[in-house]
Amino acid sequence: MQQAHLFEYENYREFVRDYIKTLPRSGHGQFRQLADVxxxxxxxxxxxxxxxxxxxxxxxxxxxxxxxxxxxxxxxFVSLVQMNNSSHYRAKAFFKAELESIRKETENIEKVIPKAKRIDEKVAIQFYSDWIYSAVRLLTSIEKHQTLNGISEYLKLPKPRIREILDFLIENGLVVEDQKGNLQHNVASTHLPASSPWVKARQISWRIKATEFMDSKQYPENIFYTGPCSIDRKNFDGFRKELIRLIEKFVKLAEASTPTDLACLNIDWFFLR
Incomplete structure (x- = not known):
């Protein structure tokens, strides 16, 4: 959902009316479709x-x-309907608490990211230690770079190094290679839970990579921004929710794309305490 954010509503009627307006043709004909359904x-x-x-x-x-x-x-939504339909204050309070619990779930980034392949712990140690492993795997999803030569040229790295990385990815089922040397990623995405000890290594690796492009004038569309600030808790939490929505939108856009290039999104939003 892009405009009507369900988890902000406490009245299902208001949500449905607002949501329908975001649909093509401003939702014209939706009541007829709902009647049929x-x-x-x-x-x-x-x-x-x-x-x-x-x-x-x-x-x-x-x-x-x-x-x-x-x-x-x-x-x-079902809990919202049950709360709105309840006539007794205890029932309303019960479903209101249920809604709040669900809202808390949505504030977990892992809830907005589709399920992906969980990499074996032994493989994760190496895969997440350096940005290059993810970069090579992702390049095998781009048609014009699905060869050893194509990846080497794109990343400007020697072929022996790329071959070494490809062998690791192929051995662990993350990339496949046919007899002609054509490559293809074997899984759409990989998942690293927040509890993993390799999260920090992965984030540092990509942030270090980002610094290499900060002085480059080759891609003026790149964005690098740092904004330390003083802020109250309410607005901190509100902006955090906006970031989670942005991440969800980013994931959907990436999934729907026919890829032609590599890009990376790094986001940090934290209290300095």
């Missing part, structure tokens, strides 16, 4: 979202599936 009439749909009738739990689930919501979004 929920096996009811457009009059009933209008009454539900005007507040005269309630959406049932079954209908809430069908609506989520129709809009293609993710699991955590479905969980939140």
């Amino acid at each position: 929920l096996r009811t009439t457009t009059v009933t749909i209008s009454q539900i979202f005007s507040g005269k009738l309630n959406l049932s739990t079954d209908q809430a689930l069908e609506l989520c599936l129709h809009f293609g919501f993710k699991d955590i979004e479905i969980k939140y």
Whole structure:
């Protein structure tokens, strides 16, 4: 979702109305589609979202599936419907607490990143020790660089070094190579949990790589920004949520791309205490 952020809502009717406006043609015809999906009439749909009738739990689930919501979004929306439909204050309080718990889940970056291949611990030690391993693996997803020569030329590194890295990636199932020497990445993405001892090494490796480009005038579109500041907790948390949304959008854009180049996003947002 790009404009109507579900987890900010405490009224499902307001969310659905706002969400529909973000759809093509401003959501024209969506009430008719919802009526078909929920096996009811457009009059009933209008009454539900005007507040005269309630959406049932079954209908809430069908609506989520129709809009293609993710699991955590479905969980939140159904709980939102149950809270709005509850008449007793204890029930409302119960579902309100459930919604808050789900919101906390969404503040975990790992929740917005699709499931990816978990690399064996022994392999991770080497793979995450240097940016070059990820770079070579990613280059095998770009058609014009899917050979030893292509990768060597792109990274401006000697072929023996690239061959060594490729052998490691192939041996551990991260890249495949055919008899003609054509390369292809074997997994769309890799995953390193926040609890891994190799997280710091990976982040440092890519940040050091970023410093190599800071003085370069070759790519004026590159962005390097550092902004120390004094800030209150409310705005710190609010901006953190915006960053998580940005990361989610970034992941989706990268997945949907037909790649032609390598790029790297490094983000830090932390308290100095």
